[in-house]
Amino acid sequence: MAEVVYYVAASVDGYIATPDGAVDWLSPFHTAGEDHGYAAFLATIGGIVMGRRTYDQVRGFGPWPYTAIDCRVVTSRPLPEAPDRVTPVASPVEALAGWADRRVWLVGGTTLLDGFRAAKLVREYHVFVMPLLLGAGVPLFHAGPPAHLRLVRVDSLPSGVVEFRYRVADAEPDDAMDSPASS
């Protein structure tokens, strides 16, 4: 089964973007010369999945940043002038087709995460918590099925950012024989 990781930055009050989708509030926590392990994380990733709104937003930021990684965009509409290695797909399950041995970054958004959670396809939550209350915005989590997690890492950075890594306990290797679609 693909190894799906929800890797994202959030505020203490659990938002990943302002109500209009902006993430520029993250910028003050980017320290020059310090990537918070991003390059090392990206080196483990064999595929990227995102929702359409996230895709449109990343496209708006400038040059496509994931030129070296296959990316699937879950959408019901065509992707005109998509960058190389970017493909539209119809569902979370289709987004992982043929990627059984890949580690996959679920970039967002929250509604796409809902689909992966409902299908028990998320293996890891890797969250960077910024030291602020954003007050309103796009939630890190919607309501969804409960799950037991196993803390594998917590670290704090000089900027006050806290990094969490949780594995989904219900989806650990012992349970690998269960079909995600039927469990």
Next chain:
Amino acid sequence: MAEVVYYVAASVDGYIATPDGAVDWLSPFHTAGEDHGYAAFLATIGGIVMGRRTYDQVRGFGPWPYTAIDCRVVTSRPLPEAPDRVTPVASPVEALAGWADRRVWLVGGTTLLDGFRAAKLVREYHVFVMPLLLGAGVPLFHAGPPAHLRLVRVDSLPSGVVEFRYRVADAEPDDAMDSPASS
């Protein structure tokens, strides 16, 4: 000004109780003989504030647990047969009257927190994050005013619980989102 601390346990997806208010999902993370610093925390507290729903719930748990500390319940209704040292008050501001030199535990709930946040009366967020997704419930935070926080502690316990302490930055201009957090 009173030193108000929101000290609470939550799930990774940001809930402090199930939809019906239950907190028994916290029990598996209570290690025998380990209080997670609770006694030391309580020794710093000179007053307790809670909302009516929280009060009614604590009353339902059994004997009143805060016999040694003054407690004010923000409510519009009488408190029949209230324990000693428990007083009804009408508002967050009234809840702190005369307590300028006390450290005050804001026990809950989230709506009462909203009132304290709106009045910029919260000085610290001290949160224990349990390693699970609860899926639904009473939120740790509602939408509210933005604020910069300063991380003063993050620690993990053998049970996988993560403990956070954030101080609310002393200066909180309305345009706080435009300037970097100082740490």
